[in-house]
Amino acid sequence: METPYQNHINKTDFDHVYEPAEDSFLLIDALEKDLPYLKAKKPTFCLEVGSGSGVVITAFGMAFPNSFCFCTDINFKACEMSLSTALQNKVLLDTINMDLVSCFINNKFDIVIFNPPYVVTEPAECGGCGIEASWAGGEKGREVTDRLLDIIPKILSPDGTFYLLLIKENIPLEVIQIMSKYGFKSETIITRQVRNEQQIVLKFHR
Template identity: 30%
Template structure:
């Protein structure tokens, strides 16, 4: 193994400890979105983490898929999977009506502020005191970047507060439909389809 190869392997191992890796929630979101997306769609994943979900959607649907994450290590990990990714915070750099589908697996677990630590994995896991720290800005900004017939796909937990999320979506002109769910011992995960009111 060359010195460059060793350095690259060490860098990749370091990224894995700072990037959210695929789990049950990732598979649930990928499965639901793959069923909904068409080959002609412009798809974007916010908070891509390792890029696994975006790569699955691109491979299974043939759609044009891009991704973003605020974490630079995540952007590199996604690029290593062949996903076109940019470093961005939520919707900041995107033009109006840019996407036919936007998906997000946010940090959704309620987290006591006293139990938080300041690193990239904390950003990937902590949903704030109510689990909606990043859910609210997603619901607030989603309509702007969706095409006229576009949809958003949001993964949440029963611990996030389904009815509260539904209410916030409605306040922002979005209808909510649960299109996939899976129960676990301490929570149920939902994939929500979000569309503008007609």
């Protein structure tokens, strides 16, 4: 998978939108590692929740030009940047400014991707719609993630796959147990130690 062209973005724009970092590129690496599986799936409808700069969903769209790609973000500036990144890389993308997937209930996506706000913070720091929404995760760094886990069974197709990035402090085993109760199997695609963070990308499927 190619890394999308990003030189169109002004550095000052990252005062308002999460700048692609090690976690963003780990997620792309995980998708690349799982490319044979994804190609066999031939996904049609693909969604990234919380797209930020759009680098991940654009990389996916570059690898799967026949897929219909969508992304959401609670930060309107992130939606604008995601669309710009997609256009610069000739990827067709629909962006929707919303909280998680509130408008997509009962829509069936083949692939859902989420790099959540995973930093452990005070619960009061959650709920914003600016750049803080990209990192403030509340208790266990999981308050936003857990909300999405409850919705995944409703928006994922029966044969769909959900990719989720977490860190050790998020207690990934608890997430695996939650998804197991919904009937999902789990796999660890990739792990990486980045300074003081142990990052992991999990794959869930029925």
